[in-house]
Amino acid sequence: MELPMKRTAFFISDGTGITAEALGRSLLAQFEGIQFEQITQPYINTEEKAHAIVEQVNATAIKDGARPLLIDTVVNQSIRTIISKSEALNIDVFSSFLEPLEEELKTRSTYSVGQSHGISKAKEDTYKARIDSVHFALDNDDGARTHHYDKADIILIGVSRCGKTPTCIYMALQFGVRAANYPITEDDLLDSELPKALRPYRHKLFGLTIEPERLSSIRNERRANSSYASLKQCLREVEEVEALYSRHNIGFVDSTHYSIEEISTKIMAKAGIERRFSPR
Amino acid sequence: MELPMKRTAFFISDGTGITAEALGRSLLAQFEGIQFEQITQPYINTEEKAHAIVEQVNATAIKDGARPLLIDTVVNQSIRTIISKSEALNIDVFSSFLEPLEEELKTRSTYSVGQSHGISKAKEDTYKARIDSVHFALDNDDGARTHHYDKADIILIGVSRCGKTPTCIYMALQFGVRAANYPITEDDLLDSELPKALRPYRHKLFGLTIEPERLSSIRNERRANSSYASLKQCLREVEEVEALYSRHNIGFVDSTHYSIEEISTKIMAKAGIERRFSPR
Numbered sequence: 001m002e003l004p005m006k007r008t009a010f011f012i013s014d015g016t017g018i019t020a021e022a023l024g025r026s027l028l029a030q031f032e033g034i035q036f037e038q039i040t041q042p043y044i045n046t047e048e049k050a051h052a053i054v055e056q057v058n059a060t061a062i063k064d065g066a067r068p069l070l071i072d073t074v075v076n077q078s079i080r081t082i083i084s085k086s087e088a089l090n091i092d093v094f095s096s097f098l099e100p101l102e103e104e105l106k107t108r109s110t111y112s113v114g115q116s117h118g119i120s121k122a123k124e125d126t127y128k129a130r131i132d133s134v135h136f137a138l139d140n141d142d143g144a145r146t147h148h149y150d151k152a153d154i155i156l157i158g159v160s161r162c163g164k165t166p167t168c169i170y171m172a173l174q175f176g177v178r179a180a181n182y183p184i185t186e187d188d189l190l191d192s193e194l195p196k197a198l199r200p201y202r203h204k205l206f207g208l209t210i211e212p213e214r215l216s217s218i219r220n221e222r223r224a225n226s227s228y229a230s231l232k233q234c235l236r237e238v239e240e241v242e243a244l245y246s247r248h249n250i251g252f253v254d255s256t257h258y259s260i261e262e263i264s265t266k267i268m269a270k271a272g273i274e275r276r277f278s279p280r
Numbered sequence: 281m282e283l284p285m286k287r288t289a290f291f292i293s294d295g296t297g298i299t300a301e302a303l304g305r306s307l308l309a310q311f312e313g314i315q316f317e318q319i320t321q322p323y324i325n326t327e328e329k330a331h332a333i334v335e336q337v338n339a340t341a342i343k344d345g346a347r348p349l350l351i352d353t354v355v356n357q358s359i360r361t362i363i364s365k366s367e368a369l370n371i372d373v374f375s376s377f378l379e380p381l382e383e384e385l386k387t388r389s390t391y392s393v394g395q396s397h398g399i400s401k402a403k404e405d406t407y408k409a410r411i412d413s414v415h416f417a418l419d420n421d422d423g424a425r426t427h428h429y430d431k432a433d434i435i436l437i438g439v440s441r442c443g444k445t446p447t448c449i450y451m452a453l454q455f456g457v458r459a460a461n462y463p464i465t466e467d468d469l470l471d472s473e474l475p476k477a478l479r480p481y482r483h484k485l486f487g488l489t490i491e492p493e494r495l496s497s498i499r500n501e502r503r504a505n506s507s508y509a510s511l512k513q514c515l516r517e518v519e520e521v522e523a524l525y526s527r528h529n530i531g532f533v534d535s536t537h538y539s540i541e542e543i544s545t546k547i548m549a550k551a552g553i554e555r556r557f558s559p560r
Contacts, residue, residue, distance in 0.1 A: 016544075018454075018541055022298060022302045043546070043549055069384065091381070093303070096376055098307065100309060101307060104349065104517060105287070105346075116346065131446055134449065139328045168416065169453065177484070262295075264296075265297060265298070
């Protein structure tokens with residue numbers, strides 16, 4: 001009998017569910033032929049909620065005619081035990097990995113929920129730095145201000161709508177990086193020098209580029225049928241901005257086929273910028 | 281012999297490293313007594329880079345006098361094999377979990393790198409929605425515009441500096457949620473009605489609150505010793521905004537002791553907002 005090619009996957013956590021989701025999606029992405037209905041259930045932190053999930057999973061098993069996948073990062077042992085009795089293939093992350101870690105570290109784990117995201121006194125400073133970085137990215141977005149560039153970890157440059165803003169915000173939120181961005185305009189492209197505001201900070205500059213066809217399609221959504229959005233204009237700007245990058249020896253990445261996560265981590269790897277994480 | 285209480289942990293990936301990091305940090309957070317030096321190495325996608333990592337890990341083992349922990353989400357088999365020969369405790373996520381999944385799904389995994397973050401044609405629409413949500417959050421930040429509230433999934437309200445902006449941006453970036461935010465000012469608090477711009481959207485409103493002491497400390501960084509930042513003022517605003525929430529039956533969460541991840545996922549769970557993910 002052929003198994004159905006649509007399966008349901010549950011990502012269950014007693015915290016935010018972000019880790020279970022990230023891991024679950026990475027694993028399922030390895031099975032291209034199968035369509036997965038993905039359901040995240042965060043904050044399953046009482047036995048009552050755990051029993052409700054088991055009922056949902058079991059009902060799904062009947063509906064799908066195939067047992068669901070259940071990837072969980074639940075820390076609490078008694079909740080894990082309840083969940084493990086559902087009609088699912090249970091990928092139990094903490095059971096699998098805490099034991100070898102306990103053995104290696106010669107200590108028992110604290111089994112406390114959501115440690116990695118909760119704010120302990122010791123973490124507060126790093127956390128604050130992350131929030132400050134978000135405000136820095138917003139205040140220094142799109143060339144709005146240039147007099148704080150001395151405090152920037154990186155200044156992202158590129159033509160209008162090539163992806164600078166979301167990339168800066170992601171670097172700030174996820175990694176606590178102070179990222180400013182500056183749009184390279186047509187006037188800037190006429191000049192063989194760098195824009196004045198950027199000259200003292202050449203070592204902090206990093207470029208974004210994008211395929212002209214994609215840029216044109218993005219710009220068309222904003223200003224349909226404008227010369228700003230025309231393929232001709234996009235071709236010219238992209239060609240010239242790439243020439244500018246190479247003239248001034250500025251590293252750059254192409255954003256066309258990558259997600260914000262990929263663009264951000266590629267930039268940080270290339271520019272040698274460290275991720276700022278909460279030390280414990 | 282006592283093992284040293286400082287250990288080094290490597291998070292290794294042939295993609296962005298975000299999943300390895302999230303998982304690694306969750307696992308290490310369970311061992312409170314130990315100080316971990318955490319090193320992320322993304323894009324380990326060639327045998328040459330893999331050998332370099334092994335050297336780094338082995339050098340660290342000698343330096344620390346204890347073997348490092350190595351949590352990897354490397355998909356490529358030959359790179360995994362090289363890494364597994366380092367002097368580390370290797371937590372190999374894909375080896376551990378792909379096999380039971382392959383058995384359950386009666387198919388081999390594609391072992392392709394970075395699927396979960398790469399943009400396939402099929403994912404492009406969802407990805408675009410995420411970027412559009414970021415721009416929506418920025419355009420509708422801090423009450424800047426109110427005429428797009430019909431398109432919002434949620435409108436976050438609260439007093440100045442209680443955490444609305446980073447929360448909205450996180451919901452947009454991580455979950456593709458269109459989140460606007462509107463600051464509740466002193467004038468708004470004098471009125472027993474909701475601010476005019478919000479009245480048609482009461483069902484979309486969600487409140488943030490914060491402990492007055494913390495609010496005062498945040499505001500003091502912005503405008504030191506102002507009456508805006510005084511504890512007295514913060515006490516009054518917080519009391520009144522909470523009264524407003526309860527008067528209009530608006531759900532709210534306290535941001536004081538939680539990370540953006542926690543605040544965002546709590547709001548979404550309470551407000552019943554779905555996470556928008558790339559379907560495969």
